[in-house]
Amino acid sequence: MSAVAEPTYADVNQAVLRTLEPPRNAYYGWMSLIGFVLATCLFTAWTAQIYYGIGMTGKRVPQMWALYITTFVFWIGIGHAGTLISAILYLFRARWRTSIYRAAEIMTVFAVMTAGLFPLVHLGRMWFGYWLIPYPNQRYLWPNFRSPLLWDVFAISTYLTISAVFLYVGMVPDIAAIRDSSTGWRKKIYGVLALGWEGSDHQWRHYRRAYGLFAALNTPLVVSVHSVVSWDFAMALVPGWHSTLFAPFFVNGAIFSGFAMVMVLILPMRKYFNLYPYIQDKQLDAMGKLILATSLVLSYFYACELFTSWYSADHFEKASMFWKHTGTYAWALYLMYFCNSLSPLVLFSRRARTHPTTLFIVSIFVLIGMWFERFNIIVPSLAHDFYPATWGIFKPALTDTAIVVGSFAWFFFLFLGLIKLMPSVSIVEVKETIPHPVSERGHH
Amino acid sequence: MAQAATVLGIFSHVDTTVRAINALRGRGLSDFSVYTPIPVDEIEEAVDHGKPVSRVRLFTLIGGLTGTATGFFLTIWSSLKWNLVTGGKPIVSIPPFVIIAFELTILFGGLCTLLGLLFLGRLPKLRRSSNYDPRFTVDRFGIEVRCPAAMAETARQVLRETGAQEVRA
Numbered sequence: 001m002s003a004v005a006e007p008t009y010a011d012v013n014q015a016v017l018r019t020l021e022p023p024r025n026a027y028y029g030w031m032s033l034i035g036f037v038l039a040t041c042l043f044t045a046w047t048a049q050i051y052y053g054i055g056m057t058g059k060r061v062p063q064m065w066a067l068y069i070t071t072f073v074f075w076i077g078i079g080h081a082g083t084l085i086s087a088i089l090y091l092f093r094a095r096w097r098t099s100i101y102r103a104a105e106i107m108t109v110f111a112v113m114t115a116g117l118f119p120l121v122h123l124g125r126m127w128f129g130y131w132l133i134p135y136p137n138q139r140y141l142w143p144n145f146r147s148p149l150l151w152d153v154f155a156i157s158t159y160l161t162i163s164a165v166f167l168y169v170g171m172v173p174d175i176a177a178i179r180d181s182s183t184g185w186r187k188k189i190y191g192v193l194a195l196g197w198e199g200s201d202h203q204w205r206h207y208r209r210a211y212g213l214f215a216a217l218n219t220p221l222v223v224s225v226h227s228v229v230s231w232d233f234a235m236a237l238v239p240g241w242h243s244t245l246f247a248p249f250f251v252n253g254a255i256f257s258g259f260a261m262v263m264v265l266i267l268p269m270r271k272y273f274n275l276y277p278y279i280q281d282k283q284l285d286a287m288g289k290l291i292l293a294t295s296l297v298l299s300y301f302y303a304c305e306l307f308t309s310w311y312s313a314d315h316f317e318k319a320s321m322f323w324k325h326t327g328t329y330a331w332a333l334y335l336m337y338f339c340n341s342l343s344p345l346v347l348f349s350r351r352a353r354t355h356p357t358t359l360f361i362v363s364i365f366v367l368i369g370m371w372f373e374r375f376n377i378i379v380p381s382l383a384h385d386f387y388p389a390t391w392g393i394f395k396p397a398l399t400d401t402a403i404v405v406g407s408f409a410w411f412f413f414l415f416l417g418l419i420k421l422m423p424s425v426s427i428v429e430v431k432e433t434i435p436h437p438v439s440e441r442g443h444h
Numbered sequence: 445m446a447q448a449a450t451v452l453g454i455f456s457h458v459d460t461t462v463r464a465i466n467a468l469r470g471r472g473l474s475d476f477s478v479y480t481p482i483p484v485d486e487i488e489e490a491v492d493h494g495k496p497v498s499r500v501r502l503f504t505l506i507g508g509l510t511g512t513a514t515g516f517f518l519t520i521w522s523s524l525k526w527n528l529v530t531g532g533k534p535i536v537s538i539p540p541f542v543i544i545a546f547e548l549t550i551l552f553g554g555l556c557t558l559l560g561l562l563f564l565g566r567l568p569k570l571r572r573s574s575n576y577d578p579r580f581t582v583d584r585f586g587i588e589v590r591c592p593a594a595m596a597e598t599a600r601q602v603l604r605e606t607g608a609q610e611v612r613a
Contacts, residue, residue, distance in 0.1 A: 009583030013581075013582050028556055049565075126596075134518060142525060144530060145541055146540045147523070154543070155547050158547045163549060165474075166554075173581070176581050177481070181578065195568035196568050196569025196570060196571070199479050199480050199481060200478065201487070201488070202477065203565050205498050206500050208488075209501060213504045213557050217553050220550070284521075313597045402600070432483075437457050437458060437583065439456075
């Protein structure tokens with residue numbers, strides 16, 4: 001597989017167990033800093049918004065979606081790359097994925113949990129959020145299933161549930177391995193979570209079958225989720241939204257931004273946990289290629305958007321597109337073009353694809369670019385629709401900005417917490433890519 | 445099984461494990477469990493020889509179909525409960541309902557797969573098997589043979605001959 005000495009099965013167990021050792025002070029330092037941002041930005045700002053009302057944010061008619069829905073779509077998108085790596089590449093038997101897929105899958109679950117905050121934050125009176133769930137009630141009211149917002153509820157709750165189940169099922173044999181080498185109360189907790197896993201032929205037989213089925217269910221699911229999210233926009237008549245291009249455009253963008261987030265997570269993780277024998281140049285190279293490929297597809301979609309709005313000969317479509325490129329928010333659009341279409345082009349060079357700092361910087365650009373892509377879809381389109389009388393510019397306020405910043409803290413806090421408690425590299429799947437131990441006597 | 449004995453052989457190689465499984469079968473000892481740190485195709489082929497494919501997929505199918513049916517039932521039935529026309533669309537608008545049905549197909553299919561895995565795999569398993577060795581999750585392969593007491597010596601011999609590093613009980 002590689003030029004360096006091949007790790008043995010026991011090495012893999014050791015390497016993953018080392019990631020679970022009590023964290024060093026620097027780790028606690030980062031956790032505290034992120035926890036502080038989480039508390040001040042997310043919890044304080046949200047509390048203030050609940051107490052004083054949604055007017056605390058910068059949202060004014062017609063800009064009622066603004067930062068919250070931008071960030072919601074951003075986080076849902078982040079999750080998609082995790083599922084792509086864990087489920088779709090599993091079905092394709094891409095062996096390079098084994099050492100990074102667990103981290104990516106954890107990222108998926110937490111990204112969806114982060115995204116899930118935003119519809120609640122955005123509701124204002126979030127204690128009525130349960131009205132979205134169809135249940136028999138004394139008012140004889142049922143939700144409107146023709147509304148894309150309700151499709152969202154179903155798509156995202158399904159996505160969160162299935163991703164969490166997939167993550168947990170994938171972890172069970174690894175948790176058993178940790179159980180077997182820990183002592184005391186840790187052994188008890190891991191023992192309960194491992195469900196009594198022993199790795200017997202009986203267990204593996206059903207496990208492998210079930211795991212393949214989970215991957216097969218997750219694959220169409222991930223495509224459906226961001227398509228449904230895109231229909232929140234595409235089903236509306238707003239110029240700049242009402243397009244059949246949106247579903248593939250969103251799904252591709254989601255995977256693109258998610259890969260960038262995977263990079264941002266695994267590069268420091270590899271350094272801190274010293275996972276160099278497992279996360280090698282091969283993994284970085286493959287990820288770099290995927291970022292580049294999705295970036296090129298995205299650039300194609302940008303071109304398509306321009307073309308379709310011109311070719312539509314629709315006055316409002318053309319005016320909206322022209323205003324986006326020249327109006328108040330033009331800077332955000334050009335920033336997006338730079339981050340998403342230009343900056344990933346350095347990944348054409350193989351040296352850049354295996355150079356961690358370059359990859360990290362490109363990934364940060366991609367994340368910024370993809371956040372602004374959603375911003376550019378939502379805010380400028382609403383700012384400049386059919387009637388000049390309804391035009392309006394959005395200015396973010398302290399509260400909504402703080403909640404958006406806080407959502408990043410929430411995500412990183414969850415991620416940093418879990419990778420110290422659970423195996424963030426799959427013990428079983430990494431072993432599967434190592435040649436099986438064969439006796440000295442060999443085959444005879 | 446009255447008068448039962450269990451013999452455990454611990455191996456550190458895949459090929460010796462496969463050889464032991466085949467040798468045990470050859471001696472008529474076919475009631476055994478194999479513990480492996482990872483799923484290995486060669487071992488699985490040797491063990492599952494003649495066994496039907498796991499029925500987990502049946503759970504997935506039934507769950508998925510239940511989800512589809514539930515999705516269509518919920519949307520159609522609840523729309524008919526309150527005949528409110530919105531956007532000039534029919535009360536029962538199938539295209540948007542397909543989305544709900546699709547998501548519920550995946551949701552129910554996935555949860556039933558989980559149930560199937562737990563039910564068929566007999567998980568959670570509350571007690572470790574008496575012969576379980578913690579090295580089975582690291583780098584050792586174990587074969588636990590269950591046989592009448594009279595056959596225990598044969599089993600031990602087979603395991604030792606095929607290359608077990610350790611034979612117990």
